[in-house]
Amino acid sequence: MIANFTSTGYSIAITWADKVAAVFPAIWLRDNCRCAACRHPGNGQRLYEITDLPEDVRIAEAVQLGDGAIRITFAPENHVSTFSESWLAEHNLAANARKARKPQRSLWNGSIGNAMPVGDWRQMVADPAAELAFLDAYHAHGFGLIKHSPTQSETVLAIGNRLGFVRVTNYGAYFDVMSVPNPTNLAYTPIGLGVHSDNPYRDPTPGVQLLHCLLSDAPGGDTLLVDGFRAASLLRAEDPAAFDLLTRIPVNFKFRSNDAELVARQTMISVDEDGDIVGVHFNNRSLDWLDAPAEVIEPWFAAYRKYAEVLHRPEGELIFRLEPGDCVVMQNDRALHGRTAFDPSRGRRHLQGCYVDKDGLESRARVLRRNLAEKKGAAA
Structure with a gap:
């Protein structure tokens, strides 16, 4: 569960109830929008090129919904994306979270x-x-x-x-x-x-x-x-x-x-x-x-x-x-x-x-x- 989050306009910072924290840049969030206008509903592939996005992507508004998801309105295009709590937790960019996602290897002799x-x-x-x-x-x-x-x-x-x-x-x-x-x-x-x-x-x-x-x-x-x-x-x-x-x-x-x-x-x-x-x-x-x-x-x-x-x-x-x-x-x-x-x-x-x-x-x-x-x- 998200305990709190803040927006700087160029990123959002989230802290979960278990004290795990994460920062998500605006351009990264915009590029990960899963709406039907951005991703093919069948295969999930992007329907746009990176050059189709504005150069200066900003967060105009960030609101937490009743189910815990975060709804973000991006400027200057006024595009709206919604990210679930679980998706954000699974894609945490903090160093310890990134390390945990790497393959776990057992060295041997x-x-x-x-x-x-x-x-x-x-x-x-x-x-x-x-x-x-x-x-x-x-x-x-x-x-x-x-x-x-x-x-x-x-x-x-x-x-x-x-x-x-x-x-x-x-x-x-x-x-x-x-x-x-x-x-x-x-x-x-x-x-x-x-x-x-x-x-x-x-x-x-x-x-x-x-x-x-x-x-x-x-x-x-x-x-x-x-x-x-x-x-x-x-x-x-x-x-x-x-x-x-x-x-x-x-x-x-x-x-x-x-x-x-x-x-x-x-x-x-x-x-x-x-x-x-x-x-x-x-x-x-x-x-x-x-x-x-x-x-x-x-x-x-x-x-x-x-x-x-x-x-x-x-x-x-x-x-x-x-x-x-x-x-x-x-x-x-x-x-x-x-x-x-x-x-x-x-x-x-x-x-x-x-x-x-x-x-x-x-x-x-x-x-x-x-x-x-x-x-x-x-x-x-």
Whole structure:
């Protein structure tokens, strides 16, 4: 319940009964009008351009209605908008409210192997609540393991297209990970691979990678995961200057084959407007060259080395074996992955992988949550 509010002409200030406070600028309120003249009643999209609004939007009058909503008349166009208490509370612009709306992440180290985020594919396809539970755990940790999926070729596409939308690249809709002669990528050899994010030479970088196990007879080839966000947080705590350099100075990544030549420029660590870590791009094999002022070259490489050392600390590593029917789903700009070496002369190891855009899994979780809430409301 709103305890009181005031208007300065260019904003309104609200204090709720629980002492939570917020300030809403006039232009922001005007742009968020939900009336039928401003928004399409079916899809909610704006029916005007920003240039259609007056340059000097002001609040001519603000009145609290009997149901607690705030009715605002804007000058100079004399447009009237009404905002409910609940809508204003949900869109509070104060720092603590904005932080609470951000995704809640759980940083992890190797000990998460005792309680990994795991889903059962048979349950996920039968029960939306089970699928949502997996996606929630995946989003909190940046990865998840799906068990008991079919061991048929292209199952990874079925999983990817259910959870999101498979992205076609120069590797195709999906790719086989096995040892082959004359490989274009070290992934197609039996050697061990250090932890990395895939395809940082792409713009945008794939948001999610799926790896589905078909065969795992060969000794070795265990999956290795590291929480890149946790490592970046440790770097910031231990060496703030190094962290700052890796968030500000981008480096070139490159991939070249007979049919593709891909180059992208990325910072190794990405932060948002509040300084929160939102992505990492780390791939020693695809790193090209640092195109930066000469005076930052040595400090940048020292920062790069420091971050690599943090990523390689044994306590941060999660190591597990993918069995046939297992599919690991990884947020590609957080859960860095690698593998131990394997011996193809003593058995077979065959994985199939695909890429899915990150927003696809976020969309799927929102749709499942919305449908489950509507079903619960209808049953009440």
